[in-house]
Amino acid sequence: MLHLRMIVPADRTEAVVGLIGSTVGTTHVVVLPGAARDPVGDVVMCDVAREAGDELLHELRELKLDRVGSIAVENIDLSMSERADRAEEDAPGEGADAVIWEQLAEATHEESTLSFTYLSFMLLATMIAACGVVLDNAILIVGAMAVGPEFGPLAGVCTAIVQRAPRLAVRSLVALLIGFVAAIAATTLFSLLMDWLDLFSESMLDGERPQTGFIWQPDPFSLVVALLAGAAGTLSLTSSKSGALVGVAISVTTVPAAANAAVALSYGEVGQTWGSIEQLLLNLAAIIVSGTVTLALQQKLWRTQRGKLKRRLRRG
Incomplete structure (x- = not known):
């Protein structure tokens, strides 16, 4: 799986969280209001199945989050969570075949x-x-x-x-x-x-x-x-x-x-x-x-x- 850490302007947090919630293969959503200082905004984190990661990143860039905030992506070597297992099962395709183009x-x-x-x-x-x-x-x-x-x-x-x-x-x-x-x-x-x-x-x-x-x-x-x-x-x-x-x-x-x-x-x-x-x-x-x-x-x-x-x- 992939771990996403985002800095989101406060007026776009609801849209970003809604996008994450509507994307198949996501879980472990965390919102820290006002935690970011440079740039100022909320910190939003989530885990996403690799096979759904590229689609989510594409939609986040459509929201121009890479311009007004930031998106950091990390590979998760080990995730012991039934929710994570279900997220990977729900996402179409296989993680090994997924290409994260960014x-x-x-x-x-x-x-x-x-x-x-x-x-x-x-x-x-x-x-x-x-x-x-x-x-x-x-x-x-x-x-x-x-x-x-x-x-x-x-x-x-x-x-x-x-x-x-x-x-x-x-x-x-x-x-x-x-x-x-x-x-x-x-x-x-x-x-x-x-x-x-x-x-x-x-x-x-x-x-x-x-x-x-x-x-x-x-x-x-x-x-x-x-x-x-x-x-x-x-x-x-x-x-x-x-x-x-x-x-x-x-x-x-x-x-x-x-x-x-x-x-x-x-x-x-x-x-x-x-x-x-x-x-x-x-x-x-x-x-x-x-x-x-x-x-x-x-x-x-x-x-x-x-x-x-x-x-x-x-x-x-």
Whole structure:
């Protein structure tokens, strides 16, 4: 379930409480008159089943509560209440299938912002992957995949396409482009430094690499895996199964492909550089396509559930 905490102007409290009471799947309503100081108003709290949460948030924004007051939403990890159980039973659909679009937009906005932390993780992940490429070490490659932060901007692009949010799309694409360009440039310099220290060598890159050779040789399986990973990653962001995102992160060769391109570039290996870039672009495109399709299907399902909820309210 979700917990909502709202600051409501006194003249709108009755309307907000009435809306909560008429929404299927809500319970535990609390009103604290005059408790809020900034902005001044009443504090209204309630719990709502996740599958009814997006509809309630939509109606609260129709009341312009996000402008004249505030709406805070928290996930409830544990709720021991028969009323809460009944609220979840009354709400149409399953909580695991529900998409809180406002929450998704906020999450993708934060994860797709070009920041020092984002760039730091991107550079570090690519350098780790470079070590894995040269040493033909699959463990380092997996570690680099897990560290890479690129799925945030990818999810931002998918969300922007479905929600028709051009600003989010531009922000996400800028983060992706600058992130990978900076990572490849920095890792190229890192490779040259490691070569100067006699830790990297061209023979190590050109030698047999049974564990990591696939990184710069895209094939149909690369496309299939990227499509599946994009769908799985999107589902992990929109549902309560966020732990699955780690599995997605270590299944697609985006950061390793960038690392291989950088190391190959430092040695003038044009063939490997272009092969790695092709692998990178293929994976990025496949993730965006499958993620967008997954979100579009979820949006269609959400609209169907929303229609059921409205019909239930009219019958009630």
